[in-house]
Amino acid sequence: MSMSVGVLDHYNVSTRNLRDTVRFYEEVLGLVNGPRPPFDFPGAWLYSEGHPVLHLNDISPTDKPQRPDSGVIDHIAFGSRGFEAIKQHLTRKGVAFRVNEVPNSTRRQIFVTDPNNVLIELNFDVGKETPSR
Numbered sequence: 001m002s003m004s005v006g007v008l009d010h011y012n013v014s015t016r017n018l019r020d021t022v023r024f025y026e027e028v029l030g031l032v033n034g035p036r037p038p039f040d041f042p043g044a045w046l047y048s049e050g051h052p053v054l055h056l057n058d059i060s061p062t063d064k065p066q067r068p069d070s071g072v073i074d075h076i077a078f079g080s081r082g083f084e085a086i087k088q089h090l091t092r093k094g095v096a097f098r099v100n101e102v103p104n105s106t107r108r109q110i111f112v113t114d115p116n117n118v119l120i121e122l123n124f125d126v127g128k129e130t131p132s133r
Contacts, residue, residue: 010053011076013116016066018044018058020115025054028095028112029078029120048078068117075111075119083108083124 015021022044025031031046031054042058059066080086090097090112100109106127112120 008053010051010055011073012055012057013114013118014057014059014064014066015116016058016060017115018042018056018060021056022046024115028090028093029122053078066116070116070118073118075121077121077123080110080122080124081129083110083126083129086110086122086124 013021022033025046026033031048033044034047034052036043036045036052036055042061044056044058045052046054046056048054087097087099087110090110095112098111100111101107102109106125108124108126110122110124112122114120
């Protein structure tokens with residue numbers, strides 16, 4: 001039997017600001033707040049294309065400290081589509097972002113930061129996207 005770690009299933013963020021974190025991912029990145037098992041602690045699961053990619057733990061009722069950054073994790077990346085549309089959407093929402101062009105490729109990246117200071121990277125292959133009219 002061969003082994004494979006597989007693709008990234010989800011990432012987890014502990015937050016003292018569940019409402020604003022859910023709103024950011026819904027309104028800014030278009031994730032969907034969906035079904036979550038009945039754990040004995042509050043939180044939310046946010047879905048992308050039907051898969052729960054972000055699990056949020058609400059630590060506000062606990063004494064657990066809120067980290068001021070994402071620790072040793074530098075960023076979380078999503079394969080994305082609609083480079084120009086997302087740039088326009090972020091601008092309309094007033095969300096600061098940074099664009100990066102990957103050298104010698106048609107790949108572009110957009111970086112945004114969530115309410116918990118987690119850096120999110122959106123990756124686009126603009127060479128495969130149809131120009132908007």
